[in-house]
Amino acid sequence: SQQGEEDPQALSIQEGENATMNCSYKTSINNLQWYRQNSGRGLVHLILIRSNEREKHSGRLRVTLDTSKKSSSLLITASRAADTASYFCATGIIQGAQKLVFGQGTRLTINP
Amino acid sequence: DAGITQSPRHKVTETGTPVTLRCHQTENHRYMYWYRQDPGHGLRLIHYSYGVKDTDKGEVSDGYSVSRSKTEDFLLTLESATSSQTSVYFCAISESQTGDQPQHFGDGTRLSIL
Numbered sequence A: 001s002q003q004g005e006e007d008p009q010a011l012s013i014q015e016g017e018n019a020t021m022n023c024s025y026k027t028s029i030n031n032l033q034w035y036r037q038n039s040g041r042g043l044v045h046l047i048l049i050r051s052n053e054r055e056k057h058s059g060r061l062r063v064t065l066d067t068s069k070k071s072s073s074l075l076i077t078a079s080r081a082a083d084t085a086s087y088f089c090a091t092g093i094i095q096g097a098q099k100l101v102f103g104q105g106t107r108l109t110i111n112p
Numbered sequence B: 001d002a003g004i005t006q007s008p009r010h011k012v013t014e015t016g017t018p019v020t021l022r023c024h025q026t027e028n029h030r031y032m033y034w035y036r037q038d039p040g041h042g043l044r045l046i047h048y049s050y051g052v053k054d055t056d057k058g059e060v061s062d063g064y065s066v067s068r069s070k071t072e073d074f075l076l077t078l079e080s081a082t083s084s085q086t087s088v089y090f091c092a093i094s095e096s097q098t099g100d101q102p103q104h105f106g107d108g109t110r111l112s113i114l
Helices: none
Strands: A005-007 A010-014 A019-024 A031-037 A043-050 A055-058 A061-066 A071-076 A085-095 A097-102 A106-111 B004-007 B010-013 B019-025 B031-038 B042-051 B054-057 B064-070 B073-078 B087-094 B109-113
Touching: A005 A085, A010 A019, A019 A085, A019 A106, A031 A061, A031 A071, A043 A055, A043 A061, A043 A071, A043 A085, A071 A085, A085 B042, A097 B031, A097 B042, B004 B087, B010 B019, B019 B031, B019 B087, B019 B109, B031 B064, B031 B073, B042 B064, B042 B073, B054 B064, B073 B087
Parallel strands: A010 A106, B010 B109
Antiparallel strands: A005 A019, A019 A071, A031 A043, A031 A085, A055 A061, A061 A071, A085 A097, A085 A106, B004 B019, B019 B073, B031 B042, B031 B087, B042 B054, B064 B073, B087 B109
């Protein structure tokens, strides 16, 4: 079953603009993670936010988490052509091992 | 990049044949995972391992088995491949159970079953 639903499914913006992607989920979580996937490659971890955190920054990335609304957002500021990729949210639930449940992803295209 | 190698990177085979995919890590991480990625489904967990000889099922485990005889290797086997198992398969590793951990992914195996 799909835990994370991402919105939009595709986003196309001009270089230098900000990109915002949203993720909603259904059950209680321990953390929420964002990953990037370039075409033909594996996923690369971007940022992890714990369930007791509300906002986290890493370079040009800003992630928010609202556990009351079961939603998260990823903001990429001052986008670059190299940011073109698919972005996935994944909810982390620790039951023995930590298991991740991924959303379907947002395809981001940065136009020069 | 985390030291994760998946082999083969591409494979084409016929329905009914057995297929084994290998994930090899050089990070000495305890946890290893197999996912499949299909259009419209994101990544779905097939099986995972929490130590040598310790494995458990994920969301979509039917038709798949796994084995882990050494810390560094995690094998995924399709005993009798079906066309519905055509997919891109990703291996991931993570360091420990305690706390919240990112997972590190290999570059995937593209498997086509004709």
